[in-house]
Amino acid sequence: MKNLLSVLKISVPEKIFIKDPETSDLGKRIIEHSIILIDEIGFESFTFKKLGSKIGSNESSIYRYFESKHKLLLYLSSWYWAWLEYQLVIETFSISNKQEKLEKAIKVVTRTVKEDNNFSHINETVLYKIIVNESSKSFFTKEVDAENKEGYFEVYKRLVSRLEVMITEVKPNYEYSLSLASTIIEGALHQHFLNEHFPTITSCKKGKTPTNFFIHLVNSNLK
Amino acid sequence: MKNLLSVLKISVPEKIFIKDPETSDLGKRIIEHSIILIDEIGFESFTFKKLGSKIGSNESSIYRYFESKHKLLLYLSSWYWAWLEYQLVIETFSISNKQEKLEKAIKVVTRTVKEDNNFSHINETVLYKIIVNESSKSFFTKEVDAENKEGYFEVYKRLVSRLEVMITEVKPNYEYSLSLASTIIEGALHQHFLNEHFPTITSCKKGKTPTNFFIHLVNSNLK
């Protein structure tokens, strides 16, 4: 994976940023440390001023890359979903058995990101924590519909669609494949959150993972 | 329902408020209009100052009821879950067939709140919209664990537990009943959100409701 990604670039919708952070050293430091800082203090308390002082740069310089911290969150989310999509595609590509392929897909989209793949400045393990805890704030806004029209959520929607296709392959006449796909992806994040903060309302603990839960759910559903 | 609730009072954990808004006219107006205003402008743009001018009262007076707008959101969420719990209990109480009872329970917790039951100053239809769009912000914070210890999420967790009990009644040896219960409750909100904002990634449209989806899912799962 490391080798492949050294030639590929995770692609995020262009309208999300003013200047592509991948094109400069400062840009990369913005991304790298925004992930760390948001994880540390939470998205609400996160400001460009604080980030600036963390990376020894200026607030105004960060504004040259992102219009607002909301746009930065959109960037991080899109990046994560694109990265997951990439993994989904390569890890299922060569599997011809439909059932097996779907099972692998569920594994990929529901597993906890624990190891840092660090082919880049982005720490995926920490980014994953942000996705679990903060990413929904990127769409629970009054501007969702306008931003959706601008294509800000394309990557996420494409990932759901890819999973949906695999579900439909296994059970062509199933009426709720899209809802099942979106439930798996969002539900896995939610179960991870519950495991960490509200363990009394999740079965996912001691070896029982969200992956186990969703594979079991899908298997008995599509039989 | 209207009659029963005129003697009952929806009970919200006491630590959430400074002064119980149910005990005064101003308090009730705060709740009534905060729901309308949050729905109108979104939780981010909502302020006590704006609410004050809407209800012809003063910012400082609202602070005597709630420490912060975050606490107000916790109040509204708890109120909603308590109201749902109440409906869950009465609507399933007399059903002795376990399968049928569970199905009714899923209906109650996944249905769209469309009609206003207006036994009180609270418009449940609008409150439901807030739950779909804003309520997750009440737990996606750096203070969740501390607030969880204070009991702020008790009502929500109790609702999940009640559903879990009914699932276990139908299939005692099922390993993931808690995760299934939490997935149904959170997942239904998510599907409602998708239906409104990202219709391309949900099957729930034109007569196909989140209720249909989850009932189908659970039925084929627990068979």
Place this chain on the structure above:
DNA sequence: CAAATATAATAGTATTACTATCATAATTCG
């Protein structure tokens, strides 16, 4: 009717989420 309590009015504070301007450093290109 006095005392207690609730509400309103006003002021003040540190911080936020920016925008604008100007200076300086680094890069590119003829």
Place this chain on the structure above:
DNA sequence: CGAATTATGATAGTAATACTATTATATTTG
């Protein structure tokens, strides 16, 4: 190489936010 362009930094400023504090005025209760 030197000029022009572009990127970054420093500073200042603004309206709004999320409060706290104080004092005044209603309203309720005993």
